Amino acid sequence: GAVVSQHPSWVICKSGTSVKIECRSLDFQATTMFWYRQFPKQSLMLMATSNEGSKATYEQGVEKDKFLINHASLTLSTLTVTSAHPEDSSFYICSARSVIQETQYFGPGTRLLVL
């Protein structure tokens, strides 16, 4: 149980295009999902907290118009990187909070490369 999926697992795009990443909790409902960014050999940096049916809460320094988050259902949150640039290349990881188990479960991550 407590499986979280992400799609796609990797994506290569041209500079200026937008990329959408999906995060799904497969066997539990998640009222709260989180989006992280991880640079090579570094820890996870929380970008935003996504609550089902409401606007996401962004961490300081994260551009909300750049990283659009939608949490339309209890099992799906999406992150759209708009007008991507090479500096947006990174490993993006989502997590979903299981209310019952009081634990965050993480997806496998999406590697984004912007050319």
Place this chain on the structure above:
Amino acid sequence: AQSVTQLGSHVSVSEGALVLLRCNYSSSVPPYLFWYVQYPNQGLQLLLKYTSAATLVKGINGFEAEFKKSETSFHLTKPSAHMSDAAEYFCAVNSGGSNYKLTFGKGTLLTVNP
């Protein structure tokens, strides 16, 4: 405010040796504490968690951790390292509140030598 310090960015042990990964936390309220493992190019997998029940927590793959309030520590141990334990390990704290945010340590890379 909450924070996590992982002492030692890189720990190297021999196969069969004791594994000890250190984690100290700072929290203004009783914390929930977690250890996650990350294999290359993968997400994080939960190893174990402390949520105010027993102070000695057993997790998957033979790992365990002990919550010591007096030392504000939550060190991860395994009696005998296996080659498959080589990975990055992250300690994280959640001090409650409505946002349920985790604060991660910087991680410790564990290498296991044959």
